[in-house]
Amino acid sequence: MQATGIIVEYNPFHLGHLYHAEQSRKQTGADCIIAVMSGPFLQRGEPAIIDKWERTRAALTGAVDLVVELPHLFAVQHGDYFAKGAVETLNHLNVSSICFGSEEGHISPFLTAHRTWQERRSSFDRILTSHLDAGNSFPEASRRAYESIGIQDLDVSRPNNILGYSYVKAIAEYAPSIQPATIKRLKNDYHDEEMTGHISSATSIRKDLHHYHEITEDVKETLPASTIRTLADYKFHKGLWHSWEHYFPLIQYLLQVSSPEELREIHGMEEGLEYRILKAADCTSFKEMMETVKTKRYTWTRLQRLFVHLLTNIKKKESYILDSPVPYVRVLGMNEKGRKYLSIHKKNIEVPLLTQLKQLNHPLFDMDIRAQKAYLSPLSAVNRTEGVKRERMPPVMI
Amino acid sequence: MQATGIIVEYNPFHLGHLYHAEQSRKQTGADCIIAVMSGPFLQRGEPAIIDKWERTRAALTGAVDLVVELPHLFAVQHGDYFAKGAVETLNHLNVSSICFGSEEGHISPFLTAHRTWQERRSSFDRILTSHLDAGNSFPEASRRAYESIGIQDLDVSRPNNILGYSYVKAIAEYAPSIQPATIKRLKNDYHDEEMTGHISSATSIRKDLHHYHEITEDVKETLPASTIRTLADYKFHKGLWHSWEHYFPLIQYLLQVSSPEELREIHGMEEGLEYRILKAADCTSFKEMMETVKTKRYTWTRLQRLFVHLLTNIKKKESYILDSPVPYVRVLGMNEKGRKYLSIHKKNIEVPLLTQLKQLNHPLFDMDIRAQKAYLSPLSAVNRTEGVKRERMPPVMI
Numbered sequence: 192m193q194a195t196g197i198i199v200e201y202n203p204f205h206l207g208h209l210y211h212a213e214q215s216r217k218q219t220g221a222d223c224i225i226a227v228m229s230g231p232f233l234q235r236g237e238p239a240i241i242d243k244w245e246r247t248r249a250a251l252t253g254a255v256d257l258v259v260e261l262p263h264l265f266a267v268q269h270g271d272y273f274a275k276g277a278v279e280t281l282n283h284l285n286v287s288s289i290c291f292g293s294e295e296g297h298i299s300p301f302l303t304a305h306r307t308w309q310e311r312r313s314s315f316d317r318i319l320t321s322h323l324d325a326g327n328s329f330p331e332a333s334r335r336a337y338e339s340i341g342i343q344d345l346d347v348s349r350p351n352n353i354l355g356y357s358y359v360k361a362i363a364e365y366a367p368s369i370q371p372a373t374i375k376r377l378k379n380d381y382h383d384e385e386m387t388g389h390i391s392s393a394t395s396i397r398k399d400l401h402h403y404h405e406i407t408e409d410v411k412e413t414l415p416a417s418t419i420r421t422l423a424d425y426k427f428h429k430g431l432w433h434s435w436e437h438y439f440p441l442i443q444y445l446l447q448v449s450s451p452e453e454l455r456e457i458h459g460m461e462e463g464l465e466y467r468i469l470k471a472a473d474c475t476s477f478k479e480m481m482e483t484v485k486t487k488r489y490t491w492t493r494l495q496r497l498f499v500h501l502l503t504n505i506k507k508k509e510s511y512i513l514d515s516p517v518p519y520v521r522v523l524g525m526n527e528k529g530r531k532y533l534s535i536h537k538k539n540i541e542v543p544l545l546t547q548l549k550q551l552n553h554p555l556f557d558m559d560i561r562a563q564k565a566y567l568s569p570l571s572a573v574n575r576t577e578g579v580k581r582e583r584m585p586p587v588m589i
Numbered sequence: 590m591q592a593t594g595i596i597v598e599y600n601p602f603h604l605g606h607l608y609h610a611e612q613s614r615k616q617t618g619a620d621c622i623i624a625v626m627s628g629p630f631l632q633r634g635e636p637a638i639i640d641k642w643e644r645t646r647a648a649l650t651g652a653v654d655l656v657v658e659l660p661h662l663f664a665v666q667h668g669d670y671f672a673k674g675a676v677e678t679l680n681h682l683n684v685s686s687i688c689f690g691s692e693e694g695h696i697s698p699f700l701t702a703h704r705t706w707q708e709r710r711s712s713f714d715r716i717l718t719s720h721l722d723a724g725n726s727f728p729e730a731s732r733r734a735y736e737s738i739g740i741q742d743l744d745v746s747r748p749n750n751i752l753g754y755s756y757v758k759a760i761a762e763y764a765p766s767i768q769p770a771t772i773k774r775l776k777n778d779y780h781d782e783e784m785t786g787h788i789s790s791a792t793s794i795r796k797d798l799h800h801y802h803e804i805t806e807d808v809k810e811t812l813p814a815s816t817i818r819t820l821a822d823y824k825f826h827k828g829l830w831h832s833w834e835h836y837f838p839l840i841q842y843l844l845q846v847s848s849p850e851e852l853r854e855i856h857g858m859e860e861g862l863e864y865r866i867l868k869a870a871d872c873t874s875f876k877e878m879m880e881t882v883k884t885k886r887y888t889w890t891r892l893q894r895l896f897v898h899l900l901t902n903i904k905k906k907e908s909y910i911l912d913s914p915v916p917y918v919r920v921l922g923m924n925e926k927g928r929k930y931l932s933i934h935k936k937n938i939e940v941p942l943l944t945q946l947k948q949l950n951h952p953l954f955d956m957d958i959r960a961q962k963a964y965l966s967p968l969s970a971v972n973r974t975e976g977v978k979r980e981r982m983p984p985v986m987i
Contacts, residue, residue: 440970440973441839443966444839448959448963449902453902473974473977475973476970504847504851561845561846564842564845568845573873575873576873
């Protein structure tokens with residue numbers, strides 16, 4: 192029984208995701224689709240619109256057979272660490288291949304690009320550093336560095352190509368026995384803010400949801416029935432769809448009572464940035480604060496990630512774990528096929544396979560728990576308590 | 590022009606407080622009544638029901654001429670440090686006397702008790718330590734120690750006698766030129782939870798306000814018109830009367846994302862208590878959490894103070910300031926008489942007299958600002974911003 196891995200956030204699970212999962216199965220011929228999914232907070236430094244258990248349920252009702260959680264520390268990082276965490280997790284589960292969506296749609300340009308980078312790595316590093324020193328953001332500096340070393344076949348200005356390239360690099364480095372594969376994305380850019388019918392980006396869907404505070408007909412067209420139901424239920428029971436603004440009072444409070452020295456301990460707080468941020472502590476909204484702090488160098492995404500680290504209290508001294516191997520796999524949910532896959536492969540899984548809380552004492556896992564509790568903080572006391580209890584229960588089974 | 594000082598919390602300002610201020614003027618023959626008042630958080634470790642500016646306004650409409658703020662760090666401490674902060678502040682303002690309410694009603698038993706204590710101090714300390722070691726709370730251990738050294742004329746089991754005794758001790762130690770004076774309290778115990786007509790304890794008034802969420806006729810009888818108006822306006826504009834439950838989501842969040850090591854840095858966190866508190870992090874209300882953590886040794890008041898320190902992020906390493914002289918006087922409000930007093934005495938005031946924010950760079954003052962911002966945190970973004978702005982404006986003038 193063979194599996195292909197996919198790397199996802201499902202924020203929320205939409206028809207494009209369904210297509211990706213189905214095509215991954217078709218293209219790789221895998222029996223089982225395993226998704227490694229970000230938990231409460233996402234790669235671009237945002238709280239997930241609904242919680243990971245609900246997103247898991249929607250994915251399992253779609254084409255996914257097994258959902259495992261990308262540890263929080265890895266989930267809220269730039270592409271390289273994000274890819275490392277995801278690839279190592281999938282490797283623990285013995286997937287044969289990893290299949291990602293890209294604008295490119297063919298795997299060979301990724302492999303060629305990776306070979307070029309390996310051959311010209313020292314030039315690449317030098318050029319990257321010089322662009323960073325010139326005040327460019329990391330994504331911009333690396334885009335220019337890739338172009339400079341002659342990566343031509345792969346358009347590294349496209350967001351999913353860049354992310355895919357990170358996966359290919361991580362596979363080569365941490366799990367060379369895995370086959371990388373890619374499928375062409377149907378139409379939308381990852382960053383697209385406008386809805387584009389049937390297949391729309393998650394960004395545009397969230398924007399619509401947060402704007403109208405209800406599931407419009409336009410949004411319904413883009414979602415499988417299970418996601419529509421899940422979103423509606425969540426709003427009804429928990430009273431909100433999570434967005435940064437719900438966490439703003441907490442962020443503001445933290446800035447107002449913390450010293451520069453304390454802020455400097457937070458992962459991602461670059462020297463001097465704490466003073467810039469403290470000056471924005473009396474803003475009236477998250478958006479206003481972000482606009483006040485943002486510069487060319489401190490991009491929106493990077494600042495959002497920093498605020499996730501602040502909210503989840505991730506310290507610089509804890510970030511060394513990023514360079515260690517992922518030490519466990521936490522199962523969020525599975526269907527019959529996923530269960531079967533796990534029971535066959537269990538004996539070959541060399542790290543603890545967590546299906547309930549309190550099964551592991553590890554600083555990385557502590558962060559997952561901490562992040563989930565911070566994620567629940569805008570909910571009512573009853574819903575927070577229920578959310579904490581949910582963490583101790585078995586995975587979603589459908 | 591002579592002044593008498595009174596030490597107050599006004600939570601809220603009621604007819605008993607009015608009587609105390611008027612009697613203090615009568616008994617001491619002072620021209621000016623100066624109140625040193627706790628700011629956002631109170632001695633027993635609670636948020637004030639409405640903010641300090643509103644409480645100042647009500648006091649000035651009553652019989653008080655000048656209101657200054659007891660620095661936050663001193664305001665949320667046991668009697669001895671509380672008294673030190675208050676007495677030093679009043680001493681900076683050259684008051685001739687300090688007049689406090691007590692169950693006793695005469696000053697001589699306080700002075701006799703203080704002489705006895707001075708003579709038998711080493712026995713007192715030894716007995717106190719042994720009672721503490723036996724697991725008694727600080728108030729209980731000191732009550733027993735006072736009895737053991739033969740303080741008979743003063744009933745040290747009465748809360749206002751104890752507090753008054755702390756004032757007498759602090760005056761002798763830090764401001765011996767000030768005359769202590771006392772007036773008999775009309776009827777209520779400080780801790781009384783039941784309303785007793787016209788003169789009722791602030792505790793019983795708050796209990797009624799928080800229970801009914803409105804100003805009942807019973808409560809109206811106990812308050813001057815200015816307090817009734819102020820309470821109603823505050824509820825209307827800010828949406829609440831502050832209570833611990835409003836801060837519970839924040840406290841819970843802090844416990845959920847903090848490590849034992851971080852909690853151990855908080856002022857008042859005794860060795861081992863952090864683990865006991867962390868176990869209660871998943872409670873559903875402040876009350877439930879307090880009941881879970883409370884023991885004979887960790888009294889309700891002591892735990893509440895600890896949670897104020899957690900909320901206002903006061904660290905152990907900052908508490909050394911308690912043993913230094915109070916380095917400024919912050920003016921919250923005054924009437925014509927208060928203004929006149931200040932203009933006459935200004936030249937003799939040896940510390941900065943603060944009438945607007947950003948006039949001082951001192952760690953003790955930083956804590957005042959931090960505490961006020963933490964106090965504002967349950968309000969809406971607009972009201973938080975307004976509250977922060979209010980801090981930078983001049984005192985209340987009536």
